Amino acid sequence: MYLTHSFMSDEKKQSSQQPLILAVEDHDDSLLLISYALESLGCRFICQGDSLATVLVAKEYQPDLILLDILLPGHSGIDVVRYLKEEPLTCKIPVIAVTALASREDRERILKAGFNDYISKPYMIEDLEAMIRRVLCGKFDFHSAFELCQD
Template sequence: MNSSKFSEQPIVLAVDDSIDNLTLMECQLEAVTSCAVVTATTGQAALQLAQHQLPDLILLDILLPDLSGIEVARQLRQFALTAKIPIVALTALARDEDRDRILSAGCNDYLSKPYDLDDLFEVVTRHLPQHSLL
């Protein structure tokens, strides 16, 4: 895990192909938590950032233009450095079979779009309990 666990603010990697969604998520997280947010708009960029930044949490859109979020999660689980990072899927895919497929790919949690700020904050605090987020 990231060295920020005990000494610095937690790092959240937010992945979404919509710049508007990323900007909103980044503003929301930085406004109500002490998290540092790094962003990616593609699956490949997410994989690279995850390996270099070693974030404490990944918020991952499932419908990405290159690799699906499901493939990104599967690949992250294969690397020792990223295998234990919590991944929360953020997606409009809301059917039970979608949720099951997302969780079986390695995501720890699931947040349906559109979500509200309270839901986002709750999922972040649930997966970063060792950090003081306020």
């Protein structure tokens, strides 16, 4: 049995136009790196280490984006994205795979499973931020310091 551990950024209580991002990652160091990237972008976020609760958390909080590891205990990220895409409340939420699987075949399989984009570990934090910017571009009003739509 796996324990669920999750936390939400301090900005949770603010009603703002900042995007809410759900990050699902079972390694604490990777989760810390993702939370740092999200904080630097000015995003609100929920970090979670349990794949089994991902669909329930996504249904409850309706994040604007999900960052999902593939190699998770319990259900794999591929299983989770399939569940998300089958649920009416979560089927339109974009999902980015953040994974150690780096071959061309892995990438094709992951994108075919329903992910909107893919980044392989190890990655540069700037690359993750750029991918988040692309996926969320034009959907939110951000503070000028966190302008996400840059040419």
